[in-house]
Amino acid sequence: MTWFASPSEAVTRLRQTGYLSDDAIATSVFLAGVLQKPLLAEGPAGVGKTQLAKAIAEATGSDLVRLQCYEGLDEARALYEWNYKKQLLRIQADDDAWDDIFAEEFLLERPLLKAIRSDRPTVLLIDETDKADVEVEGLLLEILSDFQVTIPELGTITAARRPFVVLTSNATRELSEALKRRCLYLHLDYPTPERERDIVLAQVPGIAETVAEQLARTAATLRALELKKSPSIAETVDWAHTLLALGREVLDERTVAETLGVVLKHHSDQQRAAKELGLR
Amino acid sequence: MIDRHIGFVHALRETGLPVSLAEGLDAAHALRHIDLADRRTLREAYAATLVKRPQHREGFDVLFDLWFPSTTQGPPKHRDDDPEDLRSELAELLRGDPAAPEFSAFAQAMVERFGRVQAGPGRQSWFSYPVIRALSPQTLIAGLLGERGGLPEKLARRRVTTNIAAFEAEVAADVRRRIAEEQGRERITRSAVRPPIDRRDFLRVTKAELAEMRREIHPLARRLATRLSMKHKKGDRGRLDFRRTVRASLQSGGVPLITHLKPRRPHKPELVVLTDASDSVAGFAQFTLLLTFALREQFTKVRAFAFVDTVDEITKYFAPGADVLDAITRMTTEADISRFGRTDYGHVLKTFEERHASVLTPKTSLLILGDARSNYQPPNTETLKRLTEKVRHAYWLNPEPRNQWDTGDSVASGYAAVIPMHECRNVHQLAAFIEDVV
Ligand SMILES: Nc1ncnc2c1ncn2[C@@H]1O[C@H](COP(=O)(O)OP(=O)(O)OP(=O)(O)O)[C@@H](O)[C@H]1O
Ligand SMILES: [Mg+2]
Numbered sequence: 001m002t003w004f005a006s007p008s009e010a011v012t013r014l015r016q017t018g019y020l021s022d023d024a025i026a027t028s029v030f031l032a033g034v035l036q037k038p039l040l041a042e043g044p045a046g047v048g049k050t051q052l053a054k055a056i057a058e059a060t061g062s063d064l065v066r067l068q069c070y071e072g073l074d075e076a077r078a079l080y081e082w083n084y085k086k087q088l089l090r091i092q093a094d095d096d097a098w099d100d101i102f103a104e105e106f107l108l109e110r111p112l113l114k115a116i117r118s119d120r121p122t123v124l125l126i127d128e129t130d131k132a133d134v135e136v137e138g139l140l141l142e143i144l145s146d147f148q149v150t151i152p153e154l155g156t157i158t159a160a161r162r163p164f165v166v167l168t169s170n171a172t173r174e175l176s177e178a179l180k181r182r183c184l185y186l187h188l189d190y191p192t193p194e195r196e197r198d199i200v201l202a203q204v205p206g207i208a209e210t211v212a213e214q215l216a217r218t219a220a221t222l223r224a225l226e227l228k229k230s231p232s233i234a235e236t237v238d239w240a241h242t243l244l245a246l247g248r249e250v251l252d253e254r255t256v257a258e259t260l261g262v263v264l265k266h267h268s269d270q271q272r273a274a275k276e277l278g279l280r
Numbered sequence: 281m282i283d284r285h286i287g288f289v290h291a292l293r294e295t296g297l298p299v300s301l302a303e304g305l306d307a308a309h310a311l312r313h314i315d316l317a318d319r320r321t322l323r324e325a326y327a328a329t330l331v332k333r334p335q336h337r338e339g340f341d342v343l344f345d346l347w348f349p350s351t352t353q354g355p356p357k358h359r360d361d362d363p364e365d366l367r368s369e370l371a372e373l374l375r376g377d378p379a380a381p382e383f384s385a386f387a388q389a390m391v392e393r394f395g396r397v398q399a400g401p402g403r404q405s406w407f408s409y410p411v412i413r414a415l416s417p418q419t420l421i422a423g424l425l426g427e428r429g430g431l432p433e434k435l436a437r438r439r440v441t442t443n444i445a446a447f448e449a450e451v452a453a454d455v456r457r458r459i460a461e462e463q464g465r466e467r468i469t470r471s472a473v474r475p476p477i478d479r480r481d482f483l484r485v486t487k488a489e490l491a492e493m494r495r496e497i498h499p500l501a502r503r504l505a506t507r508l509s510m511k512h513k514k515g516d517r518g519r520l521d522f523r524r525t526v527r528a529s530l531q532s533g534g535v536p537l538i539t540h541l542k543p544r545r546p547h548k549p550e551l552v553v554l555t556d557a558s559d560s561v562a563g564f565a566q567f568t569l570l571l572t573f574a575l576r577e578q579f580t581k582v583r584a585f586a587f588v589d590t591v592d593e594i595t596k597y598f599a600p601g602a603d604v605l606d607a608i609t610r611m612t613t614e615a616d617i618s619r620f621g622r623t624d625y626g627h628v629l630k631t632f633e634e635r636h637a638s639v640l641t642p643k644t645s646l647l648i649l650g651d652a653r654s655n656y657q658p659p660n661t662e663t664l665k666r667l668t669e670k671v672r673h674a675y676w677l678n679p680e681p682r683n684q685w686d687t688g689d690s691v692a693s694g695y696a697a698v699i700p701m702h703e704c705r706n707v708h709q710l711a712a713f714i715e716d717v718v
Contacts, residue, residue, distance in 0.1 A: 006315075007314070007321050007324075023320045023321065023323070023324045024324045024327065024328070026321075026324075027314070027321050027324035027325055027328060028324065028328040030313075030314075031310050031313065031314075031325060034313045035306065035309055035313070036308060037306070040332075042334075046668075080581055084538075085538075096478055155354070171499060172499055172502055173499070173503055173505075173506075174711075178334040181300055181302060181303060181332070183332075184306075184328040184329060185327075185329075185331060185332045186328060187334045187337065189334070192379070193439070194377055194379070200504055214435070217435040217438070217439060218431070218435060219437045220438060220442075221434055221435055224438060226491065226495075251431075252431065253430055254430050256431060277431055277434055278429070278430050278431065278433070278434065
């Protein structure tokens with residue numbers, strides 16, 4: 001399957017879903033499709049990593065299968081598991097059922113297996129990979145290299161069509177070199193004010209262009225303050241929604257002071273910003 | 281193209297970017313699918329396949345510009361306008377979008393006009409500084425701010441200074457391109473690429489670099505906290521939650537098919553940090569103070585101490601929720617850490633033992649951060665030994681290169697005999713310490 005015909009086609013089709021790309025996003029997404037390699041999107045919270053996978057699925061009319069990673073995630077939750085309870089009940093009901101209980105109907109399919117077995121075009125989102133334990137990376141490496149799974153009782157299952165794989169990470173820890181080598185890499189960072197203005201305009205219909213511009217510039221200024229938690233794109237977008245709801249047409253000091261809580265969640269960050277921006 | 285591809289990958293490796301064989305092949309495959317004349321796509325195709333860490337991107341871009349110089353714009357127009365007119369033109373550009381093609385075209389024309397300098401008898405070369413001096417963009421700022429005071433000025437100032445930095449970067453890139461053109465790419469490759477931020481020496485960082493490094497701190501603090509608590513956790517895989525297991529077994533006729541374990545309670549370690557805050561380690565001290573601050577969010581009990589020739593507790597300045605830069609300022613003015621201003625480790629250790637030894641318990645990890653340069657005062661190694669015996673783990677991080685330990689007034693090895701001492705010159709080594717040692 002061809003996912004995208006060219007980087008510029010990726011731009012257009014992602015754009016139609018409301019997702020704004022740039023050279024790096026468009027090129028890496030296009031290449032992940034043609035080279036059939038997983039795409040690792042890494043960057044701070046709220047810069048559109050998860051949204052990118054969703055946009056790819058929507059733009060290509062694919063299913064989205066999501067594996068949310070967390071500490072303690074294991075093979076049974078990520079790949080498959082036998083439904084012991086159901087197996088036991090079957091054996092209790094019928095003593096001769098021993099040969100039947102390792103069959104499809106007792107298999108609990110988890111996201112990785114689901115993405116591999118699907119015969120529909122599928123985007124597999126492995127979200128927040130850095131939250132999972134290091135051992136999970138071994139499992140991912142195995143699966144992402146040949147897209148097949150061996151279930152001893154059922155045999156080897158090979159992907160009929162390879163899913164488009166997007167891994168995301170907040171870089172709370174370094175992912176292993178081996179995993180990184182296997183992936184194409186996309187560093188998603190806070191956007192330039194020009195791009196963020198366009199994202200706000202795309203995500204918040206009805207917002208005035210001048211306000212979007214001021215929001216983007218203010219967000220950039222806030223990020224330069226080295227706060228505990230810099231505002232993300234998601235928060236700039238929320239901010240725009242708030243201003244729209246309040247019917248504010250300009251982002252002046254008073255408005256910023258009143259709505260700063262939407263973008264800055266820590267009290268000390270708010271105080272610092274108020275001081276540095278000369279609010280009050 | 282093949283030759284250039286190979287040369288480029290080779291140059292990347294030479295400047296310290298770890299490109300594996302497989303990644304080099306990935307890049308070559310990628311080239312088959314893109315329009316090679318589209319330079320922006322070419323750049324990103326290489327980046328996606330070869331650059332797997334954001335810290336390596338800056339050096340990558342410098343090399344890319346040298347190996348794949350832009351050819352579309354042709355030779356820059358020769359500009360012999362009056363410098364004042366050129367400054368007005370620059371001012372106009374600084375109001376706009378630095379990604380616009382006019383922006384880089386102007387930078388190139390300015391290098392052409394001002395950048396050529398006599399570099400020795402009969403030798404000319406290209407430089408950035410005469411270009412920047414002729415146009416002095418910094419003096420344009422005041423005129424570009426528009427409405428003075430308050431938020432509008434803040435936003436305008438940020439925009440103008442970012443754009444000036446972008447202009448200076450364009451000038452520097454064009455200077456490198458010209459040098460490469462005249463003297464060969466290989467010549468400039470090594471000098472053009474600075475080591476990535478995580479390899480730059482703490483003891484020689486600039487203010488701007490320090491700001492960049494700060495961004496690495498929170499992930500490091502989080503990792504250090506996880507490592508220290510994991511050490512404790514090993515072998516304690518959570519006990520059986522008897523009640524939940526029995527309750528679940530009711531659904532399967534009393535057979536406990538599913539066992540429930542009590543969630544492991546992560547052990548919150550206690551940490552005592554002792555930081556050298558003297559001028560000889562200023563860059564390092566700033567970094568470690570920020571690290572200490574970040575650690576407070578991760579550990580239940582962090583006690584922080586700073587010293588020059590005497591030692592004081594600084595924990596209170598770093599209360600959670602406090603502003604970190606304020607905290608450092610308050611600490612330097614309020615805390616009692618300096619009498620005569622010359623580092624004296626021996627005296628510091630002695631004072632620490634007398635006044636604060638009670639913070640060290642068998643549950644504590646002790647982290648000492650400093651260069652072990654003690655101005656030829658007695659080192660009091662015995663005291664340090666006693667301190668390390670009170671705690672669970674003790675480590676010393678030294679920001680000096682190992683080959684300078686024991687030179688001059690350094691007493692590094694003496695201390696290293698009683699506490700594991702690690703060279704910690706840059707963020708990379710700090711990360712490695714956390715990963716491998718702790
Ligand atoms: N390029 C973009 N185009 C349009 N909207 C965007 C873009 N980038 C981010 N957004 C907006 O930001 C929101 C947050 O993005 P998302 O949840 O994908 O962030 P994330 O990087 O996955 O964050 P986290 O690390 O917290 O999971 C999106 O819902 C969308 O509104
Ligand atoms: Mg996400």
